[in-house]
Amino acid sequence: ATACGGTTKEDVKNEGGAAATAGKADPNAATKKGLTVGFLPKQVNNPYFTTAGQGGEKAVKELGSTYKEVGPSSATDTSGQVSYVNTLTQQQVDAMAVSAQDPGALCTALKQAMNNGIKVVTYDSDTKPECRNAFISQASAEDLGRTEVQLLAEQIGHKGEIAILSAAQTATNQNTWIEFMKKELEDPKYKDMKLVEIAYGNDDAQTSFQQTQGLLQEHPNLKGIISPTTVGIKAAAQYLSGSKYKGKVKLTGLGTPNDMRKYVKNGTVEAFELWDPARLGELAGRTAVALASGQITGKEGETFRAGAMGEYTIGEDGVINLGKPTVFDAKNIDDFDF
Amino acid sequence: MTVTAPDRTPVTDVPRSSGTRLVDRVFRMRELAILAVLLVMIVVTQLGNSEFLSEQGIKDLLLNATILVLVATGQSLVVITRNVDLSVGSVLGISAFAAGTYLQGGGDSVPAVLLAVLTGVGFGLLNGLLVSLGQVPALVVTLGTLYIIRGIDSIWVGSRQITAADLPGSFVDFGSGGVRAVPYLALIALAVLVATAYYLKHFGSGRELYALGSNPEAARLAGIPVRKRILAAYTFCGALAGLAGALYLARFGNVDSGTGNGYELTVVSAVVVGGVVFTGGSGSVYGAALGALLLTSVNSVLPALGVSSVWVLAINGILLICAIAVDRVVALRVASALKKRNARHA
């Protein structure tokens, strides 16, 4: 306690928080069948999460277990997501795969679930490490951040002002990627490129639209925009394609092929990237079953076989990386449908 | 009882120069106040960023306002009758998707727009029937239909979405095209706005909307078909929300189950900022349109000035409060001037 007798951040830090991952992994344990795995995306009705969910469903069914999906109808309804965690706990599922709206808010509920013997996997968006058993990362944050800068740099010839159009200011994954983008930009080969602004479109089409307009008006010399969010890149592309900036200002980032096909074809966008959300969901489902079967516990260094996807190793803090993202351009975009 | 000659001077022969001047002037002054705020804002921005009023810049300003202007026009009709329609956002979303699915299936643009409008009309009728026949508080009913329509929308749409690629190119081009700096969409909104304003001022049924908002009981006693008028106002509001849905599709080329979510607060703000009074009976659609223009312009002005988007929300809110405060002060001034003028013992 401090001099005045209150509890401060320092006190809490000193207490330390130890989350024990109990039990021991048995890599050779049989895959259990008849389990129930609950998927809890940030938002139902979101095409991205629906695709991920379909991947998860395929994996879980293949392994002889039951898949179910619940979730809030709004991506900012954190309390709604918490009560869905509670509901899944209440329904005694064997494992749940969660894409967390908030790194902290779900913690209490998730810990409660783990106390009730439920295995927790996070995918797409993580919580604090002690609140889940494993996290399936869509690609390493570092890879994503750096490659997006590289993609844009090629398109604008390593020269000129660039800006970022992000989602919500609080989006954890966005912020991590942006950090790595900044790190990449420190490299001398980008000395002629300047990051002039980061705008937030809140994953809302209209807001992203107006933020793009603002970026272009404020920085007449802008050469390129990175939008590491599917909603943002789509809105920015739609604006650019209907404006005088079409083709002059480059746009890249994370988008789905179906969303972006038109803009790639009409020349608004040259190339962008994304991982395959279906594979992300599939890996989440397989990891959940592996955890529930006792084949892994989420400790660093453990390995397991994820069906046809191959062998995966658990990294630091229980993070499992899906692999490198795919770059889409006019040549290959028609090979994908999601 | 002895009758003394009244000391009131008889009314002079010449009627005061023109029609319903005084009442109008009250409205007009309030609209001028909003217009002034808007102009000041735009001029300041232009000084800070010369790109702001470029052809593209003006086009963007107008395009941004278009959809809100349409919905706010419909909403103000409902608010004038002392009601409110909170479900406009949901209606916009579902009609945009309806038009989208039709176009996706290879349909033509005109029937698609009609389909959106008809969807809007349908839900407008539903709201109108519930409010006027049930004679129940509009706020609750339309909050209810807001949820119901949104729910139906998301069950129907699921995780599907309609993207620009699914739409005919001409439709999407129409959404961003225009005559020089004036987008086609803005012309549509303007036409609707002017027609509505003309109707409200020059037609008996339009004035009756004001009357029944001003004093519903008196309206009933005056033999105004109250239910019919309210029903009509809601239907019109729904129709415009539907039309706005179609234009949204053309403009953004993208609709999913979340489209129009939370739009009701923006619309209500625009209407309120535009000086349409929530207790009914007063306000004009021009005011509401100006309010819409003001609100959307704020969203363009701040990024154009390079204000970090972190500040946008706070500034937005404060501007909104300032706008209604200015409006209020002007209204009070006008009222007291009116009172002085009418005091019989000056």
Next chain:
Amino acid sequence: MPESVMRAVRWDTVVGALLVVVLLLSFGFVDGFGNALNLSFLIGNTLPIALIALPMTMLVVCGEIDLSVASTAGLSGAVMGALWNQGMAIEAIIPVCLLLGVVCGLVNGLLVTRLGLPSLAVTIGTLAAYRGIAQIVLGSDAVTDFPAPYLDFAAGRIGDTFVPYALLPFLALLAVAVVALHATPFGRSLFAIGAGEEAARFAGVRVRRQKLILFTATGLMASLTGVFWALHYASARYDNATGLELSVVAAVLLGGIDFDGGKGTLGGAIAGVFLLGALQNVMSLQDVSAQSQIVVTGVLLVLSVLGPRVARQVSAARAGRRAASAPVSKAPTPTS
């Protein structure tokens, strides 16, 4: 029908009865509903709405509304997080946050009472403003490391019972609010203001002062909710509690509070809050999708206004039939 029965068939009693029915049915037929853990989840997740519903009911009774409550809650959560990051003691932070809520409420109240602006418009404005300030204060941070005893208090329950710790202070506040609204001159004057503001002023009711008090109390309760929210979900972010205002308004409306002012009971409002909470819980347990849940909420709201109206017409028709035979009533003699 006896008069007492007639009067008991008011919408707020209907909502109360509905709540009881839903609870009983759920205990009987819904797996996992009746156990203590689930009930504590249900109550815990509903408490933020219930907390704000207390002052909101009173505001609505006196003909005003405050849509900025969720933003005030978000702001006080954000400030709590920011100060905590600065190393301030939580015991000092909480009073600061509550004070902030008072200020937020006061600003709303002054704008409404001094400038005479419509509260709907004012609070739509402050809804954006307060949330915006929260965003400026905390930015993209999410503060999660509040001290365990506080988190446990906000999220935990008493032993293995269904009673969350936080329910107890809420019950105390509820009692205070019920007495204030329904048994004090203050509450009585609120009903008068709501039903006829000018007449209330002519009767010596200090309309502006009462409203100011209410707005301030609403701000205070909203910030209390904000603090509770941050601790309950162990997360302070600027966008905490976004959209909560609509849930509160929906619940209060469901509870039979008339938005024209002058009518309603706190019991009805709280019954409305917990009815919605319980229904959502049950529907989730039954795997009803979020979309369908929205529809159910909407239908309930529409019914909540159509229902009493139909009831009124039925009872009016009945009274009419009775009157045909009854003698004309005369002024009764005083009873005292």
Next chain:
Amino acid sequence: MTHPSTTGPAPVLALRDISKSFGAVRALRDVSLELFPGEVHALAGENGAGKSTLIKTLAGVHRPDAGQVLLDGEPVVFSGPGDARDAGIAVIYQEPTLFPDLSIAENIFMGRRPRRTLGRIDHKATHAATVALMRRLGVDLDPDRPARGLSIADQQIVEIAKALSFDARVLIMDEPTAALTGSEVARLFGVVRTLREQGAAVLFISHRLEEIFQICRRVTTLRDGAWIASEPLAGMTEDDLVRRMVGRDLDELYPKQAVSPGEVALSVRRLTREGAFTDISFEVRRGEIVGLAGLVGAGRTEVARAVFGIDRWDAGEVEVDGRRLTNGAPSTAMAAGLALVPEDRRAQGLVMDMSIERNIGLTGLRTTVRAGLMDRRAERSRSLDWAVRLQVKYARIADAVSTLSGGNQQKVVLAKWLATGPKVLIVDEPTRGIDVGTKAEVHRLLSELAADGVAVLMISSDLPEILGMADRVLVMHEGRLTAEIPRSEATEETVMAAATGRAA
């Protein structure tokens, strides 16, 4: 049913055995009535007798439970006020029904404005027609000003103009004169006479009996919702009429007790509110009833509002019992012992949707309290007490005041303020819309209060009432006090002279 034989044409409008109930209240029981062209017919009865209900039935507002409405001898069913209007029936309701946000011209012509091509409104013609109407009534109201903020009297005038603009065959007027002073009434009667000569049928309600005798030919009396008689007025005396209405003889209408005034209770010094009144000074002593007279719009109400603290004053001071009042604070005025019975009972006097009990209780929120909580029993007995003392006619004390007849509502307002046991009582048009029987009762009450040492300031547009009750008469003209006339010298002539500014 026996009607006196009438020569001339058949009735334009007739009611046959009409009954109407509201819940448990039977407002009309088998009432019949015939209206002939070219006659002005009076409808008389106590408060709550059913007059307004009868009129609303004629106007299509209420659907009768039983009985028939006959138009030109044919049974008709009006499904709403619009139908009645289309049938040529114009109605002035007891309470003004204006649209506050619309201009006076629009109020008058709502629903049937002059049209131009394509059904557009002809704003110019509307304006001109309004000017013409106003001239006919001899008033100077700007057709373009909004109706909001008009005094009750002006509202009533707009209502009259509205009804006249119909050129209706049947004109029904529910207490159109209640808020008017002599000159406006005279004008109105002039217009009504013209209409009568043109062959219109007029149904007229008033609690001022002299007006009935002045203009009506026949009278129909109602008592407790039942038809009592329809007969010619010729040969009847006021007492006869009162006996029909009340069923007994009337007490003296102005039972003024002589009192010797005590010390000053209310003192107003050099009070000014810009645009309303200037430099008003007067005193009211304990036991005194001081009348405040003036033409409509002279500013009497504004003075009362300012004294009580509803409006702020710009200069001057007010003392009650030697205590200076705070500017603009009704609650301190109340605490000092001041009470104001306001002129507009519906907006200012009562909370219409609240019960009688709660309305009367509203002024007692400070007194019917125990340990900070409402003492419901004390509140109820206080309310019941006063409701009964003022003979309010109601079904249940818990009923909303909106269900009461106009006169009974006025009694509730009086009850509410008398219950505070004021030291100084300001009453603004205290008997507006109150029947003769109750009026006498109210006067007796005021007189008793004065005798008990209450200082009373009585604003009234009913000059006989002022002359009958006041110890002293103050007269206002255009926002200034123009005369103070002791009871002995107060006559209609002296007061009117001061009110019209002809005497200094």
